[in-house]
Amino acid sequence: MTSPQYIRNFSIVAHIDHGKSTLADRLMEITGTVSFREMKEQLLDDMALERQRGITIKSHAVTMHYQYQGHKFELNLIDTPGHVDFQYEVSRSLTCCEGAVLLVDAFQGVEAQTVANAYAAMEHDLMIVPVMNKVDLTHARPDEVREEMEHTLAIHAEEVLGCSAKTGMGCKEVLEAVIERVPAPQGDPHATLQAMIFDAVYDEFRGAITYIRVMNGTVRKGQKIKFLQQGTTHEVIELGHFTPRRKATNSLAAGQVGYLICNIKTLDKVNIGDTVSVATGEPALKLPGYREPKRMVFCGLYPSDGQDFKQLREALDKLVINDPSFEFSPETSDALGFGFRCGFLGLLHMEIIQQRLEQEADIDLVQTAPNVTYEIVTKTGETMEVHTPQDVPDQGDIEEFRQPIVRVSFVLPTEYIGGIMKLCTDRRGTYVRTEYLSPTRAMLVYDLALADVIYDMHDKLKSTTRGYGTMDYELLGYEPGELVRMDILVKGERIDALSIVCDRRDADVRGRAVIKKLKEEIPRHMFEVPLQAAIGTRVIARENISAMRKNVTAKCYGGDISRKRKLWEKQKEGKKRMKSIGSVDIPQKAFLAVLETGEEEGKKK
Ligand SMILES: Nc1nc2c(ncn2[C@@H]2O[C@H](COP(=O)(O)OP(=O)(O)OP(=O)(O)O)[C@@H](O)[C@H]2O)c(=O)[nH]1
Numbered sequence: 001m002t003s004p005q006y007i008r009n010f011s012i013v014a015h016i017d018h019g020k021s022t023l024a025d026r027l028m029e030i031t032g033t034v035s036f037r038e039m040k041e042q043l044l045d046d047m048a049l050e051r052q053r054g055i056t057i058k059s060h061a062v063t064m065h066y067q068y069q070g071h072k073f074e075l076n077l078i079d080t081p082g083h084v085d086f087q088y089e090v091s092r093s094l095t096c097c098e099g100a101v102l103l104v105d106a107f108q109g110v111e112a113q114t115v116a117n118a119y120a121a122m123e124h125d126l127m128i129v130p131v132m133n134k135v136d137l138t139h140a141r142p143d144e145v146r147e148e149m150e151h152t153l154a155i156h157a158e159e160v161l162g163c164s165a166k167t168g169m170g171c172k173e174v175l176e177a178v179i180e181r182v183p184a185p186q187g188d189p190h191a192t193l194q195a196m197i198f199d200a201v202y203d204e205f206r207g208a209i210t211y212i213r214v215m216n217g218t219v220r221k222g223q224k225i226k227f228l229q230q231g232t233t234h235e236v237i238e239l240g241h242f243t244p245r246r247k248a249t250n251s252l253a254a255g256q257v258g259y260l261i262c263n264i265k266t267l268d269k270v271n272i273g274d275t276v277s278v279a280t281g282e283p284a285l286k287l288p289g290y291r292e293p294k295r296m297v298f299c300g301l302y303p304s305d306g307q308d309f310k311q312l313r314e315a316l317d318k319l320v321i322n323d324p325s326f327e328f329s330p331e332t333s334d335a336l337g338f339g340f341r342c343g344f345l346g347l348l349h350m351e352i353i354q355q356r357l358e359q360e361a362d363i364d365l366v367q368t369a370p371n372v373t374y375e376i377v378t379k380t381g382e383t384m385e386v387h388t389p390q391d392v393p394d395q396g397d398i399e400e401f402r403q404p405i406v407r408v409s410f411v412l413p414t415e416y417i418g419g420i421m422k423l424c425t426d427r428r429g430t431y432v433r434t435e436y437l438s439p440t441r442a443m444l445v446y447d448l449a450l451a452d453v454i455y456d457m458h459d460k461l462k463s464t465t466r467g468y469g470t471m472d473y474e475l476l477g478y479e480p481g482e483l484v485r486m487d488i489l490v491k492g493e494r495i496d497a498l499s500i501v502c503d504r505r506d507a508d509v510r511g512r513a514v515i516k517k518l519k520e521e522i523p524r525h526m527f528e529v530p531l532q533a534a535i536g537t538r539v540i541a542r543e544n545i546s547a548m549r550k551n552v553t554a555k556c557y558g559g560d561i562s563r564k565r566k567l568w569e570k571q572k573e574g575k576k577r578m579k580s581i582g583s584v585d586i587p588q589k590a591f592l593a594v595l596e597t598g599e600e601e602g603k604k605k
Pocket residue numbers: 014015016017018019020021022023045054055056082133134135136137163164165166167
């Protein structure tokens with residue numbers, strides 16, 4: 001058993017693409033944790049989807065050994081997800097560390113998530129080892145980046161190490177700085193067991209694999225343990241380290257990081273942030289900071305073909321086993337029939353789940369536009385949480401309509417400040433402050449409605465700043481807003497799945513934009529299809545899709561039958577993601593038409 005004085009627990013925090021995974025690979029290589037042959041690019045990002053998207057979604061951990069000044073050190077590297085949707089998991093992972101390597105790209109410099117991550121590490125009282133990566137780049141600007149780090153992150157420029165995770169230059173020094181600067185874990189191996197669950201993954205054969213950091217005491221194979229939050233007891237079947245493959249040991253003691261396998265069949269029985277202690281006798285105190293994952297974004301998922309409902313449920317059940325932070329419950333829509341209301345941590349999380357569904361289950365889905373959770377106080381004094389615009393009561397019954405507000409930090413070259421300020425002002429953001437990181441880069445902070453941020457703020461930021469701006473946000477709370485439910489009527493019928501919540505002052509512009517988009521997306525029919533947007537009984541926009549009789553094969557002059565067949569096939573494809581409502585065929589894309597903000601139109605005028 002390694003004495004705590006020779007253990008170092010740390011993570012690498014960085015903005016996306018600053019080279020976290022590459023550095024992790026390099027450290028594993030230096031410590032001989034993986035042989036060259038075994039070493040695949042980006043070993044830590046081992047989920048296929050993570051690799052596809054090039055981002056780290058789930059935290060992982062790896063134990064490395066390194067001989068330094070006559071002692072064998074055990075170095076536990078805990079990987080943290082870099083995206084704002086997974087902030088809670090980041091915070092749990094950081095609780096398990098005593099130090100963090102703060103990695104900054106020597107060309108890009110300090111970005112929004114660098115600041116957010118550095119603050120998170122400081123909040124957890126971690127020793128920060130500042131490192132500038134990619135110094136091999138010919139256009140690297142090390143002096144300016146050092147200055148930015150000193151200025152924004154309260155780090156002394158002379159403490160900043162330089163390395164190239166790509167060439168390996170300076171990486172050994174990073175490892176040694178971790179040993180020298182990061183404190184050894186505290187904790188008593190003879191005390192009552194107290195360990196933090198910071199992650200869990202699902203293995204088809206072994207069930208839930210729980211990642212833990214032992215704070216106090218020792219956990220042994222065969223021991224009966226208790227998850228204090230969940231209140232369940234289990235027997236430890238296997239435990240060990242990740243090297244990065246699982247390597248079984250007999251015990252894990254205070255200060256160590258590793259895994260537990262306890263014959264747990266589903267991941268929803270394992271809560272990230274929960275405390276593991278003894279099943280018999282007086283358990284240890286619960287570790288602070290536990291909270292239920294909060295779903296911020298919701299959307300409806302419906303099978304295009306009602307027959308697929310059961311299949312969709314099975315696919316969703318399977319997904320929840322792997323990712324309990326995603327939730328779903330059945331809902332019915334007059335327009336779309338039977339489907340599910342699904343809750344996600346954020347927009348990226350939603351995209352990931354959708355991709356998995358499409359990859360793993362062959363079902364055609366209709367997805368409704370995403371929305372945030374609203375809080376409504378009714379005239380009768382009741383407070384309700386609303387996850388779907390359909391559930392918003394009539395205007396007359398609402399006393400107060402509240403929405404989530406977030407504090408958004410943008411980091412960008414100073415020449416784009418004006419553009420982003422305008423973007424935020426157009427969305428009724430509240431200006432908080434501007435901080436200059438250097439003469440050419442600044443951090444701009446605004447409070448905005450989450451609904452205005454999640455849909456397209458990231459895309460807008462990228463286009464306004466030619467890709468140079470980055471952003472990050474944190475939830476501030478709920479605030480009353482001038483919100484209304486806008487309904488869409490197709491052929492006089494309200495399509496519940498098309499209702500949205502928007503600011504009263506934007507309603508006219510948005511109503512017109514949505515109706516215009518719907519007119520483009522809904523194909524012509526044999527009859528006229530009137531489209532209307534309405535608030536309560538007041539119609540705010542209308543358009544007609546005129547009738548048409550269309551014979552698609554007519555163009556082929558009756559000749560080539562194979563061409564005709566191709567056209568028919570194509571038509572069938574087009575029908576796939578279509579939903580027949582009343583007598584009107586509405587394609588999938590139309591359900592997202594409600595995301596139209598009308599901003600583009602405003603600009604053209
Ligand atoms: N030139 C150069 N490129 C590097 C260096 N380190 C990483 N890169 C490249 O930078 C890109 C991003 O590196 P990753 O290691 O995937 O970045 P990451 O921070 O793990 O990204 P996320 O997982 O998305 O947070 C890759 O194309 C790497 O090859 C370096 O030292 N020099």
